[in-house]
Amino acid sequence: MSRIEIGDFVWAKMTGYPYWPGKIVEPEDDIKKPKGKSEMHFVRFYGTGDHAWTKVDLIKDFAEHKKSLISGSRRSNFLDAVKEIEHACERREKGLPDTSEEESEAESSDDEPLSKRAKGGAKSTPTKEPKPVPRKKKPSTKKSAYLSREEPGRRMSGDIRTPDIKLSAARRSPDSTADADSTTQYTPREVIATDKKIGFLGLGIMGSSMAMSLVSTGHDVTVWNRTTDRCTPAVKAGAKLGTSPSDVVQACDIIFSCVSDPGAVRDIVIGNAGVLQGMSSGKGFVDMSTIDVDTVKEIAEAVCMRGGRYLEAPVNGSKKEAEQGNLVILAAGDRSLYMDCYSCFESMGKKTFFMGELGNAAKNKLIMNMMLGSFTASLAESLTLAEKAGLDQYTLLEVLNLSGLSCDVVKSKGAAIMEGHFPASHPLRHMQKDMKLVLQIGEELEQPLHVAGAANELFKRGKAMGYGDRDMACVYRAINA
Incomplete structure (x- = not known):
């Protein structure tokens, strides 16, 4: 772009993330520009509520690069963000404010950071509510030592019924730690409740x-x-x-x-x-x-x-x-x-x-979390290395999900890392606490835990950087800083 001004629609890129549709806005007074000689602009990213100071060489004109940057993408949140900014462009061409919120609140401007608009009581843009997708489960025939859903006290497996979940469609910031507790609706299971x-x-x-x-x-x-x-x-x-x-x-x-x-x-x-x-x-x-x-x-x-x-x-x-x-x-x-x-x-x-x-349950739980934390840190480190090596991170994730390493952790944490979206499913500070506790077990038993120790240092760094209340996948930002 030859000249960038407040209000321009753009594509902008944060380190470790793909180009994303956004708008040049005026930062709040307390958000200071990073020190350095590089020319930077403050970008509000559509569809996320996130903001970032971005180097000018990582900003592109929205209309000029729209075709090339949209091509081939199937990520729903990315396409939603594109639709949102396209809608803003259409309104501006008609001489209307970029969002309908600006019409209902004349004193609020879309150029204002979201935190200011929130203080003023601006409402979030409604989105379509996703329909729950039912999951099919096959009854297990494997004997085990857990309680069945069918008969108290018997050690046998039973058919697991999953309640229908209705998720909130409200948009949140990529770094939001808000959860959907108040919007989750439960369908009662076939459980005979105790009279206690x-x-x-x-x-x-x-x-x-x-x-x-x-x-x-x-x-x-x-x-x-x-x-x-x-x-x-x-x-x-x-x-x-x-x-x-x-x-x-x-x-x-x-x-x-x-x-x-x-x-x-x-x-x-x-x-x-x-x-x-x-x-x-x-x-x-x-x-x-x-x-x-x-x-x-x-x-x-x-x-x-x-x-x-x-x-x-x-x-x-x-x-x-x-x-x-x-x-x-x-x-x-x-x-x-x-x-x-x-x-x-x-x-x-x-x-x-x-x-x-x-004590046996605590030990088992901490060992399992040690594995989870170490693997998540390794995944974040691998994606960081791929980016630095000039590889496409999405391709790497796709390959991983087709390999023997495919699992829910790769899918969920990989998606969180690539989208920069870290609502706290498992807060980073909780994972660092668990890593610290399991390392204490290793110390008491004189068992070296080299991998867990290294992962713990990465989580400690993420916590020190202010990511403690975000999901543990945010360890990626500590690694890629």
Whole structure:
């Protein structure tokens, strides 16, 4: 482009990402231009809400390069962004504002950063709501040690029913950590709910969907979260609202918790108005957080001293699996409590394993997350190397998905990396916490964990760069910085 001005429609490219349709806008006062001699412009990328300072040699005129840059692309979010900017171009040619929002709010300009417009109450552009795609599952015939959905106590597999999920169509920033807890609709499963009263503490990314699964299958549920508004969807669906962890424990027979780290578990159990203050003989406490063995045993001892029963039950799966009730649950501890939780586990997961003595579930979960974190970091590093070597990253991903390395991690995390879209399915800071905990196990057993140690350093770097609350796939930005 010979001359770039505020308001121009362009194609712009951030390091590590393909050219994307955007618009030159005026940055907010607190968004400073990076230091350096390169001429740069501030670009708002359509269809994402993202902004970035971009070097002038990475900016192209939209109309002039439209044909060549659109050619061959089948990515839906990319094509949606193109349609959005084409619509803005058509409106401008007719003498209208670029978006209809500018007509309804004269004081708001599309040239303003989204954060300013959000403060002014501008509404997001409506999009078509995707239809849920039903998944077909074949009944498994393999014998295993998990609870069946058909008959309590028998060690056999059953047909797993997946609830219909209605996803929110609201657009979010590529770096948004917002989740769809309040927009997910659950279809009740064929579960015979226990007559015991159930409590659920911690309605974060995972806990909110797990609690909703319990409510949707007919359980009598009381919920609590430090931030009360996170309880609203579950309460609207039929749950009761507790005022504190101790209040929930007093009102319920079995209490589940799912929080971020060992410190958070200790806080809700031992802290002021915590679980211990409401615990009494016969009540059960099931912690589904990913924590270390020492914390598991510490909490178990404290609960049992009050006459309660304790079960550790960390889960394997992401936010998507939690929404669908398709988690894999790893339980250890009090066997009687494990059996009492049958219908609850049946509601939240597709398989539940009983792993014996306390600590075994935590160790298994951390080892699995070590593998996940190491593989995700390796995938991000491979895509970075491909870009630096002048290769097409999309082609590499396509080849990977046709090879023996094809898996959900390559598909989901690869797509997140290429699209620059990191809503927190598994927050980076949580993965770094898990890597740190598994390295402690290796240290105690004098087992070197070279690959996990290197991956942990990359996650630590991403966390230090401010990506902690974004999905762990954002480790790509730390590698490619």
